[in-house]
Amino acid sequence: MISPDLNLPGGSHWLLASAAVVAYFLTSSFISWYRLRHVPGPFLASVSYLWLARVAKGGKQFWVYRDMGGKYGPLIRVGPNELSTDDPEVLRRIAGVRSPYARDPWYLAARFDPYHDNVFTILDADAHDRFKAKIAGAYGGRETPALEPGVDDQIRALLDLLRRKYLSTPEEPRLVEFAELTSFFTMDTITRSAFGKEFGYLRTDSDVYGFLAGVRETWPGLAVALDLPWIRKILFSRLYLRLFGPKVTDTSGLGKLMGVAEEVVAKRFSPDAKQEKDMLGAFINHGLSRQECATEALFMIIAGFENTSSVIRSTMLYLMTTPLVYRRFKTEIMQVVRDGKASSPITFEEAKKISYLQAVIYEGIRMRPPAPGLYPKSVPPEGDVIHGKFIPGGTAIGMNTGALVRSTALFGADADVFRPERFLEVDDAARAEMERNVELVFGYGRWMCAGKPVAFMELNKVFFEVSHGRRPELARAELGMR
Template identity: 40%
Template sequence: MLGQTAQLRYDFPFLVRTDSLSFRNVSLADAILFTLTVTLAWFISSSVCQYFRLRHFDGPLLAKISNLWLFSSVNSGRSYLDFWQVTQKYGTIARVGLNDLVTDDPAFVKHMCNVKTEYRRSSWYDGMRFNPTSNNCLSTRDEIAHSALRSKMAAGYVGRDVDNIEPKIDSNIRDFMRLLGSYADKKTPVDLGRKVQYFTLDVISDLAYGAPFGFVETDTDVYEYIQTTEKNLPMVMVVTVFPWLLTLLNSPVLKGLLPSTKDRLGFGRIMSIAKDVAAERFKLDVNDARDMLASFIRHGLTPTEAESEILLQIAAGSDTTASAIRSTMLQMCSNHDILHKLRREIASADIAGDIISDNEARKLPYLQAVIKEGLRIFPPIAGLMSKEVPPHGDTWNGVFIPGGTRVGYSIWAITRREDIWGADALEFRPERWLNNSPEKVKEMESTLDLIFSYGRWLCLGRTIALIELNKILVEVCS
């Protein structure tokens, strides 16, 4: 024993007193050096273990040994292109991080997301907490809690409990067209992309709160919401790669950097409005009300859940629909023949009112082909939406995937697969939806629906988004 102590004193004199076996105070420099050494050793050993777990999947070299490739891609804003290129180069299931895979196989996506799947939402979804202190239907990872939450909101989203979804959308379309008309009267240029975002924000706030924010009416970025979200969105996506950042940001030291209901502008101001609206609604009798929030409350949504769901509707619902409208309009402006075909169909349609109804729009085959092709050529969802492999692992097409691995899918890559869409998959061609066999069209529709996820995680807002697209494209293109 004494020999061992002497050796310890010789090798590590800063740890042991010369006259006893007790530890003495370690200097700050020594403590920092020791901590860094342990951290580095843990990082290296952890990375090596992770590398070997997924060594049978190919991908960019940096993605095999660290998460830096994934971080760089997500932070760059071009991850949807990077994931597509990765699947083209490295195969239908490729590696993009230490514990992350990406796939462009629609059958595998359906396997992961079907109603009886053993896969679960991964830590990727932690980054979808638009209120950092509480979950919403998108960020909830506990399956029991998620199913309960969906059941409370399903009737409101599909319209069973709501009488005025179409009238509210129609009213906002009229305001939007008046705004565009004012620019035409003055013969001044208009940023259509920005105005479309004003429109979708007013629609979703009208449906969620009972009144539009006023983006279109004032023709301004109300509360600087768009400016703030565009500035902070890269950070949100980075959190999906490093979910532990959310815990760090919620710490007392850094919590001040997060949006707060005390903010006068930006997302914090929207959080404040959501809180006030939810609180006011819970003071009233909602038994006779026929809007979405009233439906949620009647089916058991709590005040905190209501606040979070309102934020989700605004943050996720408005931006994705705006992206779909903008990208489709861009394609129409670039393809005059397609635009003329659509205009001829609209002109010959029997439209009863001043705004086309959803039922009337669904009967216009070329319009539906344009909408589907617009969603296909530029899917409004770019994130991986990663699911976690069950603990015992899974085997797909003869390849084993270890338990706990995060597997995401590149919808951009899926909507460009030539075996599904044809050799002209990179072209905007609505006719592909009209000139193929019924079986082929069914396959394409089933694949395109993955934009809205699938199975137990199917997007609740899908119906409302399609109603908006059906109506606004007719008005803008006619």
């Protein structure tokens, strides 16, 4: 018998190992490229996740994807297994109630509790639908009569803080960090809505529990991890979260927030607890367990505060830097007040009747949507045909938010301009269609954001009330949006 000689010269083992790694990388890259080779996009994106990582790290996803829509068309390859589309009809078909598409594991990046999923991280469509049915009434307001009064209280707290601490005089100009202030408002609003008691961001004019600072510190890294499957599998695995994730015993940041949420929920499940009419009370009424309530409440806070606050501050920036729009907006608001058609604070129903306010809100969302991520769904095993191209099963296809909301075909030749009038210059059917297309940024069908009604309530009230008083001005208008 002849046996192979394994006594290779020094260093040859490392050379063979390196060659095997290179061969594996080249082979896997070729296979990844080949299966979606017919979909246009940057070449680097077709063979590596470096392109997605670079875009995410740069924090300019919205602008990059917007420009790619014009360059590559309605269906773009953005990763070895990732596509994006700005076609509203394709997006609606993918997210339809009876769609065979499922959530991609991308969504697991919102798993903060290693033991329990929230409504965002449930990948199975049927399980998601069952769970969402239990919480829909809480978010929609049907079972939470204290929801709007709670938002009103935070509106009053916001206005009180502005008047008490940041109202300028000719002798003493006072500056406010408006981005931070909007986060304080949305945090107090969502915690009041969830727990029946706000955490006190506006009352103290401070970052309670250091949560906001923690989010800002970790967000850039989280954005990269979202789009890189191999990193995502590690960082958001149950084992990693158990060992290195936030803990309820932490003294600040997300862990501290988790601890506070668990304390509040524990009191609601105590034998002598009384039934409350807030969102947590609605969760309990629909049979959510103690841990499910804590997990869902935590996700509600994390998902709800930054998305809404980003729309508030970006829309206010557009208003302050577009004098003609602001002048008309202010005129219409004052006319509503003079006509006695606005309560104090204005009710959601009253606000929805002010056509220019609605136009400003939709235009603000359109110009700078909240959280413009991919939110990919997984193509069913049998594959699908999109824009004449066969897409293999298992491919992740997400939304090109930047190209969608800046589409000249959907919103006119001046789609890159902040001009709310576009929603008022068309007939009712065309306006409704434009609004439907803007609302896609909140998802659609079975995957639509459950907190959308709460977000619109906040936006309607805050834009009306903040613009009702003195005109806000930028301290350094030349900086613009960063």
